[in-house]
Amino acid sequence: MKHYLLAAALFALIAPAAAQQVIRDQHIINQQERMVFKQWDRKKFTPTSGFLGLNPNYWLTWAWHPDYPKKDLRPLGPIGPQTQRLAFAAAMQNTENAYKLHADTLKNTAVTEAVNYSAVFSTADPLWLLYYRYEFEPLLNQQEADLLTGIAVKERDYLLRTGVYDWYREESAGIRERLDGAMNATLDRGSRILAYHRLFLEYRRLNTSWEAKKQYARKFLSLTESAGKMKSREQPIVQREGYRTDRQIADDILSKSKL
Template structure:
């Protein structure tokens, strides 16, 4: 029993230690040995240790180690994909944009906060009416609304951060150009009003009641004035 326990658990398998054993010239002569082991000749030749090279416990440990290695590799790949995905999300999302926070948000604030009423602030009612009548005010309102819409779309779109920053810069330059034009228009309003006032308000309007006699009278008037000049 002692030999059997040692063979089954941890010691080297030795088929020559199956007792009772009495050999003469290498031949088993003990009848008790045949009573115990003679009916199981294959058992003696087979290594039944759980931790033998081909034992079940060895196979289980090997499979467990292999599964652990595979699991670690999958976890490493998952962590890599997760890190890459987070980096891509950060790059393509506007959650963290240092240049926008430090510079472009301030430069483009007039576009974000612009309303049609702000463009006429500080002008007299007469100047406001002049800009409205000449369609200059309408032109600037449309331009600023277009810039504001494009800026809002760029802020919500999924794009690479570098391309988005370049687009912010392009919008900033377009806003500066539009703002310079509008300031120039506002500065020239007094001149435009003075020219408008110099126009003779009593100037005869066109006579829309045309008749053949009207053409004749107009021709005679031109001839008389021409003779007078000569």
């Protein structure tokens, strides 16, 4: 008896499942295909009108929607909403890339201009590092006690007494001050380099004049010392070869006039 009840229960469970059938409606399949991935083919709008348009199912179906077969409603169709969204997203991406490129260009330009004008990077300029730094090194490291090093005591006293030393010290300090101003001012790189070059030429002329004045001082002191010795008879006047007195010259002129 138990076996019969078990068999009846299994039959009751299996019978409804066996009774179900897969429904394959071509109309639904066509609608799914044209809405998802296939073309909006008007020939596949079923049911069709039939012979002479006498198919009642066609009129029952499409009479309520006469414009439906004419409009492509695929989301991914040529003008579908999803296609428009993708196109809009691509356009927005291109716009974003264009804005990003523009912003990067502005940033690079701003950084370049900042480096070009800022005084922070003046000592990192290639021309300064390779040339002007070495040319201005004596001026930048100048010590007043070293200006008279290697000069004789008499020449040193003469330069101090006549004010030549103070003149050079003030002029070099002025060039140093203007050089610091050119290095620390907000200037474009071209103007800064031109300022370096002008100051370098001025510093070169100043050094040339300083060396000339030291040589003149040496010669002047030597001549003064020699003149003093001659005046005091400490150093006799040496008659060089070809030297003649005034009387000898007068006699020579008279002897030639007699001829």
